[in-house]
Amino acid sequence: ETGVTQTPRHLVMGMTNKKSLKCEQHLGHNAMYWYKQSAKKPLELMFVYSLEERVENNSVPSRFSPECPNSSHLFLHLHTLQPEDSALYLCASSQDRMWRGEVGLLGKLFFGSGTQLSVL
């Protein structure tokens, strides 16, 4: 299997449930991302892992908890979500390279098909 695979494709959960989203990339990349996509809004970056270390966390509520056990796998653990958290959650990967002597993140992202999450 190639590319970026996300499971499940669809998820319906109550506000008191705990669930996890899974992402796996088969591209040999060393950076992975979680994005949130809501209707009529731009993609919102949630978390970035580069070389398995979290490098960015854009003020995401603590009810979202990421986990990156290795460079090929990324999880997003969900608990006590709110209805406004309903959205498409996208995982992406890229190859991290040096930029002007510092570690930079390339914009050539490879996305999975996403998990459509509905919180009731």
Next chain:
Amino acid sequence: EDQVTQSPEALRLQEGESSSLNCSYTVSGLRGLFWYRQDPGKGPEFLFTLYSAGEEKEKERLKATLTKKESFLHITAPKPEDSATYLCAVQANQAGTALIFGKGTTLSVSS
């Protein structure tokens, strides 16, 4: 504040009717500008990267151009299979900065 604005929000074309999509940006030093295509129910798919003003990239019926303030995605003689949402994103010239996306332009091409 770094920002990306895409216009129009939606565009309807007849097959063969050429047009352009616009992406205006304000960023504190541009590292790169990116175009993606997103089909319904799928994640965005990378199309082009542009790094400096004057640069152009082409792929089939699509051509992307870049100036110091905006980028255009020109679609020549579109076909129904070009129907999708086209996303523009910029990366600022700071180490560790990820992409800032626009809201996208939804293109519908009818035969």
